Amino acid sequence: MQPNAHSSQLNRQPQPCTSYRFVRRLYRRSEGAVTVFFIVVTAMILLLGTILIDYARIAAFNTLTEHAVRTSVRSVLSAYDAALYERYGLFGRGGTPGETIFERSLRGTLEYDGGGSGYRPVVPQVDGFTVEDAAYLGRYDVLDRQILEEMKIKAPVDFMIDIGSRFTSMSQLMKESSTTSDALSRAGKLYDKRQKALLEALDKMRAIAQLATGAMTGEQASSLAEGYASYDDWKTSIESISLSISRVQAQLSTGTNLSDSEKKALNDSISSKRRQKQAYQDKMDQYESSMRSIAASLNQQAAQAQSELPSLKQSALELIAQAEGYNREIQTAVTQAESATAAGYDEVSSQSEDADQSGNSIELRKIRQSTEQLVLEDEWFAAFRNEVEQQAVDLKAVIDAAFRFASSAQQVGSGGGGSEASLAAEASSMKQAYTRFSQRYISPASVISQRESLIQSANAVDEQRKKDEAEAKEIMNDTKNLMPSSSTNGMTDEERDLYKQVQARYDANRLFNSAADEAAELAAQWADNVEGQQESSNAMMGSLFNGLADMLSGTRDTLYTGEYVLHRFQTYAAQLQASSAGGSGSNTVGNATAFANQEAEYILYGFDQPGANAAAAIAEIFGVRFAIRLMEGFIECRSLGHPLLVLSGALLYAARNSALDMKDLMQRGATKLSKFADVDVQYKDYLRLFMLLHSGGDKRLSRIAAVIETNTGTDLSRTPAAVSASADVSIKLLFLPGAMSVLGTFGLLQGRVTGNRYETTKLAGMAY
Numbered sequence: 001m002q003p004n005a006h007s008s009q010l011n012r013q014p015q016p017c018t019s020y021r022f023v024r025r026l027y028r029r030s031e032g033a034v035t036v037f038f039i040v041v042t043a044m045i046l047l048l049g050t051i052l053i054d055y056a057r058i059a060a061f062n063t064l065t066e067h068a069v070r071t072s073v074r075s076v077l078s079a080y081d082a083a084l085y086e087r088y089g090l091f092g093r094g095g096t097p098g099e100t101i102f103e104r105s106l107r108g109t110l111e112y113d114g115g116g117s118g119y120r121p122v123v124p125q126v127d128g129f130t131v132e133d134a135a136y137l138g139r140y141d142v143l144d145r146q147i148l149e150e151m152k153i154k155a156p157v158d159f160m161i162d163i164g165s166r167f168t169s170m171s172q173l174m175k176e177s178s179t180t181s182d183a184l185s186r187a188g189k190l191y192d193k194r195q196k197a198l199l200e201a202l203d204k205m206r207a208i209a210q211l212a213t214g215a216m217t218g219e220q221a222s223s224l225a226e227g228y229a230s231y232d233d234w235k236t237s238i239e240s241i242s243l244s245i246s247r248v249q250a251q252l253s254t255g256t257n258l259s260d261s262e263k264k265a266l267n268d269s270i271s272s273k274r275r276q277k278q279a280y281q282d283k284m285d286q287y288e289s290s291m292r293s294i295a296a297s298l299n300q301q302a303a304q305a306q307s308e309l310p311s312l313k314q315s316a317l318e319l320i321a322q323a324e325g326y327n328r329e330i331q332t333a334v335t336q337a338e339s340a341t342a343a344g345y346d347e348v349s350s351q352s353e354d355a356d357q358s359g360n361s362i363e364l365r366k367i368r369q370s371t372e373q374l375v376l377e378d379e380w381f382a383a384f385r386n387e388v389e390q391q392a393v394d395l396k397a398v399i400d401a402a403f404r405f406a407s408s409a410q411q412v413g414s415g416g417g418g419s420e421a422s423l424a425a426e427a428s429s430m431k432q433a434y435t436r437f438s439q440r441y442i443s444p445a446s447v448i449s450q451r452e453s454l455i456q457s458a459n460a461v462d463e464q465r466k467k468d469e470a471e472a473k474e475i476m477n478d479t480k481n482l483m484p485s486s487s488t489n490g491m492t493d494e495e496r497d498l499y500k501q502v503q504a505r506y507d508a509n510r511l512f513n514s515a516a517d518e519a520a521e522l523a524a525q526w527a528d529n530v531e532g533q534q535e536s537s538n539a540m541m542g543s544l545f546n547g548l549a550d551m552l553s554g555t556r557d558t559l560y561t562g563e564y565v566l567h568r569f570q571t572y573a574a575q576l577q578a579s580s581a582g583g584s585g586s587n588t589v590g591n592a593t594a595f596a597n598q599e600a601e602y603i604l605y606g607f608d609q610p611g612a613n614a615a616a617a618i619a620e621i622f623g624v625r626f627a628i629r630l631m632e633g634f635i636e637c638r639s640l641g642h643p644l645l646v647l648s649g650a651l652l653y654a655a656r657n658s659a660l661d662m663k664d665l666m667q668r669g670a671t672k673l674s675k676f677a678d679v680d681v682q683y684k685d686y687l688r689l690f691m692l693l694h695s696g697g698d699k700r701l702s703r704i705a706a707v708i709e710t711n712t713g714t715d716l717s718r719t720p721a722a723v724s725a726s727a728d729v730s731i732k733l734l735f736l737p738g739a740m741s742v743l744g745t746f747g748l749l750q751g752r753v754t755g756n757r758y759e760t761t762k763l764a765g766m767a768y
Contacts, residue, residue, distance in 0.1 A: 051739050051743075053735065054733050054735050057121055061760075062760065065760065068106055072101075073724075073725050073765065073766045075102065077722075077767075081093070081094030081095075083712060087568070088568050089564075090150070091146065092720065093720045093721070099129075103129065110729065111123075111126060125730050127730055131723060131724075131725045133720030133723060134724050136717055138718075140513050142721050143701050146721065147560060151561075151564045151567075155560045155564070156559065159688060167545075167689070171545060173360055173361060173676075176361045176365060176631075177630060178538045178627070180364045180367050182340065182341075182538060183333050183338070184647040185535065187333040187644075193326045195459060197319045198320070201316045205387070206441075208316070209391070211304070211308060211309060216402050221409070221426075224294060225427035232420065234280040234283050235284060237280050238280045238284070244273055245277070248270050248273070292413030295407070295410035313388060320388070333371055341542070342543070342545055344546030345545050363635055370643040374644070391440070394437045398430065402430055404429070404430075405427055405429075408426055461642045464645060465644055469531075469652075471655075475655040476530065476655055479662055502595065506702050506705075509705045509706060513702070530655060537623045543693050544689050547689075547692030558691065558692055558695050561691070561700060562687075565604070565704065570598070571598070573683040573684055601616070601687070604687060604691060605694070606700075620686070620690055620693075622661075625661040625671060629674075630654040632657070632674060632676070637649035722765065723765065724763070725763070725765070727762050728760075730754075731757065732756060733756050733757060737756045
């Protein structure tokens, strides 16, 4: 029964509630749980493992490709222009095309299978690449950076060893010399202006003195006054003769018994008396005419003097005031010169342990302070003004006396009569006034002569000054004639074409850099006189020491570029020595027209005229020598006493010794630094200083590029100094591309998943 019952139960269909209970019972059963769990965990581990394997392969792939791309870019840069580097120390791409090198290096690194000797977990595939040139050498920033890299070690060391230390030790001496020179020059110019104004004021006094001339001297007036007694006598005689004639005429008219002879005798008597009367009348007329004439002359001359006196007096006083102003400026000349001194002197001195300790700086300061000798006291000008005022008063006295005598003379001349005593007194007054005026201002002109002697006493050294300056100017002209010029005589067509090529390449480089035209920086030129050379040399030395100060304080670009130019380009030094050997047979220095002989000078100055660059360098060397020798001249001539005589003597000393220095430069290619420093300064060393003096800026870089392109034929605007490259590479994924694609959506990959491959693009850029 039981089995059948059991079978019936098995054949019975489960009810819905029964099925639910069965599932729940099956879910809660614990038999086989470990196996199921292990299967689930194992599947997850396998899934994670495959993801990690591909992720690790991708990471290795990224590292490998980045390294390969960078290596390939370096390989491209390894092909540089050897000639450009050997001659100018600059790196620029050359040789094999960059694409060829890059592809060979990249594929050789990534796709090399090792000869099939082993398993490679990462097998990259190069899908494509690009190589682009960048940072062309003709660019200012690129060229400047390479020059700095080339010179960053040797430029400051070479400069300080060869030239910097020599000039830094002279900083204080040159500062005192420049300041003293400036102070004496300022004072000398003001002194000359003051003396000129004073002499012009004295000329105005002479012009005032010339107003008292002609009838105003009183000589004619005194003579006419003395003749007034005769004039009275003539007048009395005429009256007496008139009465006598009247009596004779009455006798004739009443005398009826007179014989013919008696009548004739009376008529003859009348005629004789009339002739006497006419003679007296003629004398009276002449006297009156003279009185009228002198009255007119005195009125005219006195009126003219009275009219011109105020303006002449005012002009004289203004000139004296102007001179007094110059005198006050002389007092401040030293202070102004000291405040105008270049700051570079002190900056260089503060960083030098070899500053002048000889006491010469103190001597130069004493010379500078001696300008006090040129100053006149205020009382001197007050006395001069008083003399002008007194001259006007004295002339006014002469004018007034002239007017008074003219009035009386006019009255006499018109027949109105007068007083002998009054005329004599007025004539005497005018003559005395004029005599006093003449003695003071005309002859012997004691006041004017004394004032002139006071003015000229200050000019006692002028003759020697002019002599020194004339001799110095002659020496400078002779030296200038020995120096190269910008003449094109003897130039070949090939040389002219070379200058044009260099200038064209310079213009092209400026255009390539889109550089705007800048104001040209002027180089020192030969001065026409010693005063101009003095100012030019002092200004140049101030700029030089400012440049030295900048260099010592860390400013590098100008120094490094200048040193690079002088290390890599031809200078005029060889031509100097060739000329001194007499090879050219010319009286000028070397072949100044050949461009190959003055590459460095062209880069320094940038003149496109043949010979102009070498000529500018020689002119600036003379300027430096003149400044140094001027410092020595002040010390040598300090015993002359008068500050302006010390200045003229120092200028003559500077001209003489600078000329000798230039001859020394032609013979040896070098000069001695100074009397106090027996060391040689080479021609190239001077150019080093001038590189600091003329910063040049971007224009100098363009000139460097132009010379390099001319000498090598390489166009720097098309010569890359950097390379950038990109490479498209991929790798096959071994397991779940979909899973890796999901990771990529979260930014965990550096590339992208396409199908069953991982793809990425690697970029790299490098420069020399």
